[in-house]
Amino acid sequence: MSVANAHPLILIVCAVIGSGAITSLVSWLLRKLDQRRDLERAIEASPTIRRLELEIYRQSLFLPTMSRMQHEHQLDAGKAYTEHGGNGAGHVRYQQLANDYRRRLEADNWNYP
Template identity: 40%
Template sequence: MTETMPAWASVLTMLIGSGAGGTIVAWALRRIDRRDMTITRDDLDAALASSSTIRDLQAKLDRDFERLDESERDRKALRRDVLRLELFSHTRSRAQHERQLEAGKEYVDLGGNGYGHARYEALKHDYVRRETQCDWTYQQ
């Protein structure tokens, strides 16, 4: 019989007949299904974006960032107020005059303007005048 049928055909017939064909087909189908079940990064991003937990977390983060921004604005406003108080206090010594100049520079850098900016310019001119005349005696 092997003379009329090639050897590989005999082996193939034996494998198919023994039920191994079902196993091979099942293995091939599992591989195909597994490839279809593979999750891509885009699929994962879309799933996470539609998650109610992620949406709630994002809403809380947005609210916290808004509070932080508001807090930062308030902090800058308070800092400008403190600098303005320092800037407009009565000058009694050279050290205080220099501190007022530093406060004035920081005040202007933080966006302060108007009377504070004018006071800073006046303090600068007064300091230069005192320095050139060597007059460091302040009125008490």
């Protein structure tokens, strides 16, 4: 690109930067990001969402264990369940799964009925 051809392009770029268009665009993007973070925080703090999460983890815990991969997934769900305040039968089931996994690991027995 020659200097003569680049000159109008430089003028356009300088005009856009000087007009504040970039500042307006960046400000708009930052506002959108803040709104999204606020929404995510509101969802995270929602008691309804919390109850739904606990229920999903609990349902996963009580599924019949059919494979090592599922067993490991159930252990992850049990950990999340207890960390989110779940207790009672779900907590007992998590302990049963953890004990069974430890036993299978020691015996190298990954055959599930």
